[in-house]
Amino acid sequence: METICVDDVVIAHVNGTTRSLTPAEIMATLMADHGMTRRTARACLTRCVENNHLAYRQQLGRTVVVPSLNRYHSLVPGVVLAPPHLPSSTDGSCCITMKEGISFGNGTHPTTRLCAEFMTTAHNNGSRWNRALDLGTGTGVLSLLTIKLGCSHVDATEIDPIAMHDARENAVLNGYSHCLHVHHADGFSSVHNYDVVTANLRYPTLISLEDSIHRWTAPTGDLVLSGIKSGEEGRVIEAYASHFDIKAQKTRQGWVGLHMKKSSL
Template sequence: MLALVVDVPESDAELASDALWGLGVVAVEERRGAPGRVELWTSLGDDRAIVLDAVAGFPEHWESRLEEIDETVADTWRDHAVPTWVDDDLVICPAWVEASFAEGVTVLTIEPGSTFGMGDHPTTLLSTRALRRVVDPAAGMRVLDVGCGSGVLAIAAIRFGAEHADAIDISPAAETMTNDNAARNGVADHVVASTALLQEMVGPYDVVVANILAPTLIELSIELLRVLGPDGSLIISGILADRHAHVLEALQPLRVVQVDELDGWAAVTLQR
């Protein structure tokens, strides 16, 4: 298995860690580096070209390298995984964790594989809660999940009563995991996962959810506006609570309906 190691000055550790989360990693381990430096160990899959391309935009003083590591060591985080409560009656449970929940609790069972999407990241929690607010189970809604990772948001949308969800991601692993997880949660007939680009998607969608880093949201803003239906809701996350005004600017003329924050991250719901 291929580990991505980003070696940064101590003062940049948090910023670099946020940048890695935004790229869709499942876990980041911080290790002491040379004096005054920190190494962030993570994985973005085993395709060297894709990983190097993903970190190409990092500042020059962040030194990235790839290391081959033993898969059994890399997977120790799995031993510590626990269910994540999104609401009192909604929980995201790692597929390998044996747990039982009270009647009436909606359980989303997720295997992330090498994708982002254990459901425990603040941006996923915030996006899931926002989705629950905007999905009207009586309306037969079409949902688009942009940057689907493990598919957790697309699957949640169906469980909340949407009729259909298209789930797209630039990572082929995300397509596979989303299809697997849709089947695992009994919603395979309602979720179509692919590596199609947003530019190829045909709207209008009643709900578009995009939990992706701010620069990508800005890059995709025109296409997000294009696929959103006239009465649709756009949920964006992957943005920092105190630094997302520039993303909202790119999404004008959409107006902000609600901002939710958790642990320094934000999710914003917008409408026309």
């Protein structure tokens, strides 16, 4: 396998996991799956870090490898993520400023990209949202994108206090603290209906939340789901079938995203 292809595999492997990987775990994968020596595997990982695709970080007393945010990242065509110290993109792209925190949700995971693709496609096809709900917001990527797409009020829920802190900081960095409201997921309830609901959560949680999501979604409102591994989507679609019509389904790196519309009946 050519060097650049191996580097792409490593980058995709780190971007596609929901847990933090140590250098030893990544090198073990390279040796087992690609027949590398330990020295070659270490050189490959070092190259990815030196080229600013990945970064080392101390997390809970150990060194882990994470996607580097010290560069522009394309979220979807026309939307980029950037750290605070970089200027806004000069190519006309919409720029979302993201601090490099330690919590999950920096926008590079396939599930985040799937949700973002559905949202931008719906917007480009004429959908307009005034009020949105983002369940499991992480660091707030999808909430911020919803505001960039014209939403004036977003309620976001999260169970991780570190992610909640990062999401609020990112709202401030983008000048959206007045319209992005972050709530702890435990005990969250709302009397409002939302024009769009996004939920990037694992499938058992999505299934358990169906009744609440049905109540929170406005008639004919949009629902965007991900966090579903290939093979699990049938159970999610079945759980939502009585209240939502499926509009689109996509798979990326073994993860499935769904765009649904609340039935008008």
